[in-house]
Amino acid sequence: MSLRTDLVDAIIDGLIGNGTDFTRQEVISAFPNLSPNYTGCFLSNSEMRTGQHSPTYKHFTVRVARGVYRVHPAALQTRMQERALLTYASRAPGN
Numbered sequence: 001m002s003l004r005t006d007l008v009d010a011i012i013d014g015l016i017g018n019g020t021d022f023t024r025q026e027v028i029s030a031f032p033n034l035s036p037n038y039t040g041c042f043l044s045n046s047e048m049r050t051g052q053h054s055p056t057y058k059h060f061t062v063r064v065a066r067g068v069y070r071v072h073p074a075a076l077q078t079r080m081q082e083r084a085l086l087t088y089a090s091r092a093p094g095n
Helices: 004-012 026-032 036-046 071-083
Strands: 021-023 060-066 069-072
Touching: 004 026, 004 069, 004 071, 021 026, 021 036, 026 036, 069 071
Parallel strands: none
Antiparallel strands: 021 069, 060 069
């Protein structure tokens, strides 16, 4: 799996963060096998507002304060559906 998937899973499972918000330090602590420089670059590149210079990253976070990030609800929803924790919304008949 990717760091993005592992991070979103950790948030869903309540291992890091408070709701959808998490800190850089929590990511560093949760993934001790990765260097702090790598996780810092990863978080910067994952930002939806400022990470646009890195087209290879899927942007799924918003920086809400220094060292504090929020995962986008769509990223949570997609991963929860992939893990069958959330079913796809069904449409009402005729819509």
